Amino acid sequence: MARPVAAWCRAPPGARCTSAGIMAGEFFDRARIVVRAGDGGDGQATFRREKHVPRGGPDGGDGGRGGHIYLEVDVHLNTLLRFREHRRFSAERGGNGGTARRHGRDGADVVIGVPPGTVVRTMIDGTAVEVDLTMAGMRLLAAQGGKGGLGNVHFTSAQQQAPRIAELGEPGEAFELELELKLIADVGLIGLPNAGKSTLIAQISAARPKIAPYPFTTLQPNLGVVAVGDDSFVVADIPGLIEGAHRGVGLGFEFLRHVERTRLLVHVVDAAMPDAYGDTADIATIVAHYHLINRELALYHPELAERPQVIVLNKLDVPAARAHSEALRQAIAGDGQAVFMISAATGEGVAALTGHLAAQLGARPAPAAAPDTLIAWPIERGDERAFIIDALDDGRWRVHGRRIERLISMTNFAQPESLYRIQRVLEASGISEALRRAGVREGDTVAIENAELVWSDEAPL
Ligand SMILES: Nc1nc2c(ncn2[C@@H]2O[C@H](COP(=O)(O)OP(=O)(O)OP(=O)(O)O)[C@@H](O)[C@H]2O)c(=O)[nH]1
Ligand SMILES: [Mg+2]
Structure with a gap:
């Protein structure tokens, strides 16, 4: 799968764009x-x-x-x-x-x-x-x-x-x-705040999002292009999700729409998640949080919960996390998804993960290009010749109607013959008759589009 890489590049201060055109930083949507x-x-x-x-x-x-x-x-x-x-x-x-x-x-x-x-x-x-x-x-x-x-x-x-x-x-x-x-990224990173999603995208791409030891560091989605051999794919890092996200709690909700169209989700789980005392939480708690995120996805959009997920147990470099990582893997792997154990901080296990993602994406057909399709605004324009007549408060009349308004805008009133033409059209279209029935009088002003005509009861030429 060869995918065009971003044509623009906007590097964060102090960083440079690479010749591969890999971009970094915030993304304007x-x-x-x-x-x-x-x-x-x-x-x-x-x-x-x-x-x-x-x-x-x-x-x-x-x-x-x-x-x-x-x-x-x-x-x-x-x-x-x-x-x-x-x-x-x-x-x-x-x-x-x-x-x-x-x-x-x-x-x-x-x-x-x-x-x-x-x-x-x-x-x-x-x-x-x-x-x-x-x-x-x-x-x-x-x-x-x-x-x-x-x-x-x-x-x-x-x-x-x-x-x-x-x-x-x-x-x-x-x-x-x-x-x-x-955003149409191939892979969406999801997970609780502080799980290490931004650290991971920084590790695998040139994106340089803000990383910090507190939740809700990421306020805007970040995109990164990941190169694996000759292939590349686009990863989106979004703000962390929390309970209630599908109802709009936290920040993640607004950004879930960005992962709606990804082909694969990477669910980042913090294997070193602290408990209330600051110690590493037990396996049951971590697994419960993993399920919580999946529930939020399903509530937001059932289809998102069906999307293939690759599970990443992160922060393996933390000894307590490494100690229970295998048990955690078994507790989570029950669902049949691939589970990777990594340290986004040191890079351990990351190459195996990106290789797997590239292979998974390669195995799936990229969305086909539409054969040159010309699209028009989906609107019923109704009857061109229909018109309505408004009696304005100031005693003037106004005629609305697409056909007549267009004709007026194309009329050169400096030409006397154009005026006769308009008179004939007003008669033939029924507009004059409708004005008479509405009570128009000799000398009244009739506004159409940007023109003002003076009504005369004399028959048109
Ligand atoms: N030890 C260790 N710390 C990590 C690892 N990955 C992330 N962290 C730390 O975890 C904290 C949160 O990392 P982020 O990458 O900002 O987490 P996030 O998931 O993007 O968080 P939000 O943007 O708030 O959703 C930071 O202090 C990181 O340095 C890891 O593999 N090992
Ligand atoms: Mg982040």
């Missing part, structure tokens, strides 16, 4: 970004001019589409760190249409790389939506570029041979996105 797709280019309202054709017909081309914004899984990334610096992304506007029916150029798309396991959330028309970008090959169309405006070639009719009308480009979509990384 939430970000908020703003994505703004490109507006469409404007349509053109021009007329053909040729030597022998005195009155050429309309030849204004359409505007180009604005650039889309995509979020794409990049397996070389495993943090959201870059979004601390870079929060705003915008794509290019489409080019305007030209003469001689020339189509404007489409705006360039922007593809933003995110690590596998990124959950993306936003609000669309008041509805919360969520997309889970789990594997390589997945690409979300996060913000759609605006359509190009139509050029005047589209507006000829029997009555109108020389239309001086062209649409503006449609505005591109813009959203604020919340990104959350659900």
Whole structure:
């Protein structure tokens, strides 16, 4: 199993990143970004001019589409760190249409790389939506570029041979996105606080988390890349779990979601756990704590309790722990899992453990890449032509409706013919009739999108 190693490296003070690209340190798992797709280019309202054709017909081309914004899984990334610096992304506007029916150029798309396991959330028309970008090959169309405006070639009719009308480009979509990384580590380290999880990740990878002789030292998950021969795998060290963790007691709860997707759990047991007097606790007490953690996992997520576990009895260098380690192993091994006896502090027994983990992971197929999948926001957009009419407190009227709002945003009101077009659409769509029934009067203001129209009872042209 060859796994790409992190492309970034952020070493703690005094440490350096290795050439293997092994990273260390804290890991950033939430970000908020703003994505703004490109507006469409404007349509053109021009007329053909040729030597022998005195009155050429309309030849204004359409505007180009604005650039889309995509979020794409990049397996070389495993943090959201870059979004601390870079929060705003915008794509290019489409080019305007030209003469001689020339189509404007489409705006360039922007593809933003995110690590596998990124959950993306936003609000669309008041509805919360969520997309889970789990594997390589997945690409979300996060913000759609605006359509190009139509050029005047589209507006000829029997009555109108020389239309001086062209649409503006449609505005591109813009959203604020919340990104959350659900870390996809191969191996999750679980156990009571102070069991030695951070000491172990420091021993087997270049990660340098804080280690201290008191519980709840680790406040944020740490990632480490473990190299075994040509293979490597990612280990996540999370804050210790305690009784009630599944209900949110302690710190571990918030981080259990990080181990939800790991393929293997390493359950670190402190074989030198002190009892109330500071002596090494007896075997029954240690075994009871081991079961307690498993119960918490099952209560949090039954599937997590089913996940294969490798048990590690740690702190073998402490004489009292070594003395009862074999009995402890037998008491725990009843469940049929592999049990390793190690000292995370001295490194004793650690190579056998990592070799076993690599072999176990190699034996399991890594999650397959999705064949290039383009994902759209999971939202029912409903009827485009539906509209509603609001009587505002200040005496004005407001019309809401996706189709009509889009048309208004693409209308160049400097062109008188555009105004006639809007009047015709308001009649044909039933909006004018609905306004009349609602009691609109001559001279009233009707707001649609960013435009304010003045109502007239005269028939449209
Ligand atoms: N003697 C000995 N001490 C160890 C060993 N592993 C860890 N320790 C000590 O145990 C204490 C806790 O170690 P950590 O690695 O911080 O434990 P943790 O499981 O990450 O703890 P939390 O982050 O609080 O959940 C520290 O004082 C370590 O030095 C070991 O193999 N032998
Ligand atoms: Mg720790």
